[in-house]
Amino acid sequence: MAVATLGLLAIIAVQILYKTEVDTIGFETWRPVVYAYMLWGVAIGIGQVLTRGEDGQRALFLLPALLFTIAMVIFPTLFGFYIALTDWNLSSITGRKFNGLDNFWQMLADPYYRNALFNMVLYVLAVLVEYAIAFGLALLLNAQIRARKFFRVVFLMPLMLSPVAVSWMVGKSIMEYRFGPAATLARYLGWENPAFFSDPITARISIMVLDAWTFIPFMMIMLLAGLQAMSREVLEAARVDGATPWQTFWQVTFPLMLPVSVTAVILRIIFKLKLADIIITVTSGGPGGATDSVSSFIYREYRDRSNVGYGTMLAMAYLVIIVVFVTWLLKFANRFVRNVN
Amino acid sequence: MRVSLFNQLMRAGASRRDVLKGAAGMAALSAASGVGLGALTRPAFAADDLRAQILQVPGVGKGQPTDADFQKVGEMCLGATKASVKQGEFAGVELTFMGLNNQNLHNVLYRGFLKAWEDYTGAKFTWIDLAQADYGARLQQSIATGTVDFDVIEMGAPFEGDVCGKGLASEMPDWVKKQIEMDDLVNYLKPPVGTWDGKQYRVTVDGDAHNFNYRTDVFSDKGLADAWKAAGNATPWGVPTTWQQVQAVTKFLKGQKFNGQDVYGYLDAPKAWGGFGFYFLGSRATAYAKHPDDKAWLFDADTMKPRINNPAWVRAIQDVIDALPFEPADQINADPNTTGFSQFLAGTGSMIPWWGDIGSNAKTNDSSVIGDTVGFSILPGSDDVYNSKTGKWDTLASGPNFSPNCAYLGWGVYVMARVDSDEKKKKAAWSAAAHLGGKDLSLWCAAYPSGFQPYRNSHFNIPEWVAAGYDEAFITSYLKSEADSYNHPNAAIEPRIPGIFQYYSAAEDILANTFAGKMKAQEGADAIAAAWEKLTDQLGRENQIKLYKASLGV
Numbered sequence: 001m002a003v004a005t006l007g008l009l010a011i012i013a014v015q016i017l018y019k020t021e022v023d024t025i026g027f028e029t030w031r032p033v034v035y036a037y038m039l040w041g042v043a044i045g046i047g048q049v050l051t052r053g054e055d056g057q058r059a060l061f062l063l064p065a066l067l068f069t070i071a072m073v074i075f076p077t078l079f080g081f082y083i084a085l086t087d088w089n090l091s092s093i094t095g096r097k098f099n100g101l102d103n104f105w106q107m108l109a110d111p112y113y114r115n116a117l118f119n120m121v122l123y124v125l126a127v128l129v130e131y132a133i134a135f136g137l138a139l140l141l142n143a144q145i146r147a148r149k150f151f152r153v154v155f156l157m158p159l160m161l162s163p164v165a166v167s168w169m170v171g172k173s174i175m176e177y178r179f180g181p182a183a184t185l186a187r188y189l190g191w192e193n194p195a196f197f198s199d200p201i202t203a204r205i206s207i208m209v210l211d212a213w214t215f216i217p218f219m220m221i222m223l224l225a226g227l228q229a230m231s232r233e234v235l236e237a238a239r240v241d242g243a244t245p246w247q248t249f250w251q252v253t254f255p256l257m258l259p260v261s262v263t264a265v266i267l268r269i270i271f272k273l274k275l276a277d278i279i280i281t282v283t284s285g286g287p288g289g290a291t292d293s294v295s296s297f298i299y300r301e302y303r304d305r306s307n308v309g310y311g312t313m314l315a316m317a318y319l320v321i322i323v324v325f326v327t328w329l330l331k332f333a334n335r336f337v338r339n340v341n
Numbered sequence: 342m343r344v345s346l347f348n349q350l351m352r353a354g355a356s357r358r359d360v361l362k363g364a365a366g367m368a369a370l371s372a373a374s375g376v377g378l379g380a381l382t383r384p385a386f387a388a389d390d391l392r393a394q395i396l397q398v399p400g401v402g403k404g405q406p407t408d409a410d411f412q413k414v415g416e417m418c419l420g421a422t423k424a425s426v427k428q429g430e431f432a433g434v435e436l437t438f439m440g441l442n443n444q445n446l447h448n449v450l451y452r453g454f455l456k457a458w459e460d461y462t463g464a465k466f467t468w469i470d471l472a473q474a475d476y477g478a479r480l481q482q483s484i485a486t487g488t489v490d491f492d493v494i495e496m497g498a499p500f501e502g503d504v505c506g507k508g509l510a511s512e513m514p515d516w517v518k519k520q521i522e523m524d525d526l527v528n529y530l531k532p533p534v535g536t537w538d539g540k541q542y543r544v545t546v547d548g549d550a551h552n553f554n555y556r557t558d559v560f561s562d563k564g565l566a567d568a569w570k571a572a573g574n575a576t577p578w579g580v581p582t583t584w585q586q587v588q589a590v591t592k593f594l595k596g597q598k599f600n601g602q603d604v605y606g607y608l609d610a611p612k613a614w615g616g617f618g619f620y621f622l623g624s625r626a627t628a629y630a631k632h633p634d635d636k637a638w639l640f641d642a643d644t645m646k647p648r649i650n651n652p653a654w655v656r657a658i659q660d661v662i663d664a665l666p667f668e669p670a671d672q673i674n675a676d677p678n679t680t681g682f683s684q685f686l687a688g689t690g691s692m693i694p695w696w697g698d699i700g701s702n703a704k705t706n707d708s709s710v711i712g713d714t715v716g717f718s719i720l721p722g723s724d725d726v727y728n729s730k731t732g733k734w735d736t737l738a739s740g741p742n743f744s745p746n747c748a749y750l751g752w753g754v755y756v757m758a759r760v761d762s763d764e765k766k767k768k769a770a771w772s773a774a775a776h777l778g779g780k781d782l783s784l785w786c787a788a789y790p791s792g793f794q795p796y797r798n799s800h801f802n803i804p805e806w807v808a809a810g811y812d813e814a815f816i817t818s819y820l821k822s823e824a825d826s827y828n829h830p831n832a833a834i835e836p837r838i839p840g841i842f843q844y845y846s847a848a849e850d851i852l853a854n855t856f857a858g859k860m861k862a863q864e865g866a867d868a869i870a871a872a873w874e875k876l877t878d879q880l881g882r883e884n885q886i887k888l889y890k891a892s893l894g895v
Contacts, residue, residue, distance in 0.1 A: 091880055112850060177670060197673075198672075198673050286673065286853045290857070305847060
């Protein structure tokens with residue numbers, strides 16, 4: 001194992017020296033390093049079995065996943081943090097240059113990034129409205145209504161659509177100002193200029209509606225599963241005790257559904273934090289940045305401006321914000337559920 | 342017209358209206374021939390049979406061309422390939438082509454054009470299709486990460502600094518220069534465009550300039566003319582020829598009715614479009630910013646100091662801000678694709694600048710409703726022009742300052758250097774590029790929706806277009822606007838410098854805020870200038886200055 005490890009480290013060192021033009025011996029691409037890593041993994045596996053016997057065999061079950069995670073998650077993340085500390089514009093003749101925390105300070109002073117973060121707060125708050133609608137639909141589909149199975153399938157369909165397709169079908173066709181059915185209906189109802197994406201507030205709400213239309217079914221299906229798993233005896237007991245439908249919902253169903261609700265909301269928030277495709281397709285972040293999300297801004301910075309170093313810094317900072325926020329959210333949710341129950 | 346000829350045409354099935362239109366067109370042609378286009382027209386000879394035949398596929402006014410038409414045209418134009426390549430000579434060669442698929446054009450046509458070429462030569466192509474807005478990023482990433490995974494690329498001249506300057510392109514062999522008849526290119530597309538360090542790399546397949554597209558029916562309407570006069574305007578109602586007039590007309594048309602519907606004037610394209618949207622502000626600005634005595638207009642040539650925040654550009658930005666309230670209610674969310682194809686061709690708006698696609702689509706695109714009511718000219722001028730050297734506005738003795746925006750310099754087909762090590766593959770790649778840039782095939786591309794505009798002197802032979810089914814007055818107007826833009830002595834030429842789309846993209850974000858009212862015009866312009874200065878430093882100022890000067894020819 002030690003030989004394999006030393007071999008791997010030697011190949012990595014040679015390749016780094018070659019690529020940084022310190023030495024003239026090395027490989028044209030990094031592919032040999034990948035092969036060396038795979039061989040090292042095999043050697044580690046064999047070594048585990050030879051040195052630790054049955055424990056080593058057990059470790060073999062875990063090792064491939066661990067090596068894969070290191071190669072595909074941990075290394076790229078660390079490499080990403082390194083890229084975030086470089087000045088790397090793809091058109092620059094000098095290539096990549098280490099520039100310390102310059103990108104970080106630039107990010108703190110960037111009004112477009114702050115604007116996108118502010119928009120994200122609003123988008124995340126909209127999840128509460130989506131949750132209320134999803135819960136209502138779930139209750140409806142859990143009730144004894146006609147064609148219940150048909151409606152379950154129909155309500156799920158938006159979730160099956162690509163957000164890009166939704167952007168074109170709904171955002172750029174149905175909501176189109178001149179000929180779109182939604183605009184025509186709005187005119188019929190008295191809205192003289194039904195431009196859904198021209199005014200900052202209207203545009204933001206329109207993006208929220210588009211996104212909600214796609215993802216409410218996701219929350220709805222989770223809540224519906226929770227409702228169906230709920231004990232019917234509890235509900236019947238509430239009815240026997242004379243509870244009204246509202247009391248049954250508010251004092252029995254809702255508290256019992258809290259764990260499912262929290263899971264659904266948190267998963268939905270995580271999806272929401274990645275919101276980009278609808279915005280990129282429909283508004284490009286406009287008007288005046290009103291609909292910009294962090295992801296859509298990073299997309300422009302990275303794609304249109306080839307500003308890899310700064311774009312990566314924005315992405316890494318956002319990753320840290322998300323991790324901290326979601327960790328806090330999980331703790332808060334746990335405490336909330338405990339207190340209610 | 343002679344009665345016998347009239348009767349003959351009527352027997353052949355032409356309607357009285359068609360005949361009258363043809364006669365009127367001939368009269369217009371005669372008039373135009375005497376004032377400039379004459380030099381570009383020539384009678385069609387029997388030797389031009391092939392050109393006449395391909396222009397009948399499918400025939401103007403007979404629906405939008407399909408893949409079968411692309412294949413047929415590709416097959417008909419295979420003569421030059423057969424003269425230089427033996428049948429099956431490239432058997433086993435596999436090539437990859439990277440290009441666009443905008444509006445189902447570009448690569449979509451090329452597949453069809455190359456079908457017969459593949460069958461004849463034995464080579465096979467695989468395709469990388471990209472949306473316009475994804476193109477620059479994909480190309481830059483390939484270059485920067487050393488992962489050029491294509492052998493042939495459809496690319497614009499602005500990227501030549503990034504690709505040819507880094508030794509990634511293959512130098513054009515002499516036999517290709519001969520096959521594609523490079524001398525036929527219009528002057529502004531001849532070297533240095535397509536070259537780097539004196540070497541030729543590009544098979545030009547397109548000519549690009551923004552021309553001015555307007556609705557002839559709107560500007561000849563008596564009701565609007567009366568309303569215009571009643572509004573106190575001293576000048577007669579007609580097509581604006583200066584930006585000052587464009588602004589006045591746009592403000593006047595708000596609230597007016599035409600054919601019972603709301604009518605709008607100029608259509609701005611304020612929404613970001615991967616950097617390409619900046620060209621549309623450029624078209625508003627060139628008449629203000631491009632002084633006849635100064636080749637530079639976007640940066641100071643000696644320092645790369647941005648001119649975007651000088652009074653000329655700020656006036657153009659202010660024009661957009663002033664005009665937007667008079668444009669359709671959702672205009673702030675319109676990108677150029679919307680203004681050109683969803684709005685203007687569909688009948689909304691009466692004036693837009695665009696590349697020549699509007700002209701080639703107006704009569705041949707199934708979604709166009711303006712085929713008979715569209716006219717063309719070079720971009721409007723300005724009563725005065727800003728002189729960056731003196732810092733003052735000049736009024737020229739010759740009248741308004743005109744400066745067509747030669748935006749993007751057209752698409753070209755380039756072969757990548759990675760094929761150079763394999764002679765067979767190299768010849769195959771260049772043969773395919775030459776086929777796509779062939780003289781006859783290019784005429785068809787200019788005449789039908791393809792994403793490509795006229796770019797050869799031979800494209801301006803009006804009788805060929807008329808024989809294909811184009812209305813003479815229409816095509817005369819269209820080709821004149823293109824030719825006059827290309828050949829204008831004060832044309833604003835696109836800078837071929839690395840990262841040019843990063844400049845444009847950075848500007849688009851700031852302009853979006855400015856147009857939305859979050860910044861004043863001067864503040865927005867200053868912010869763009871600051872971003873551009875930073876970008877120039879990041880890319881290497883000295884190198885950018887050198888390349889900018891080279892692109893301007895100073």
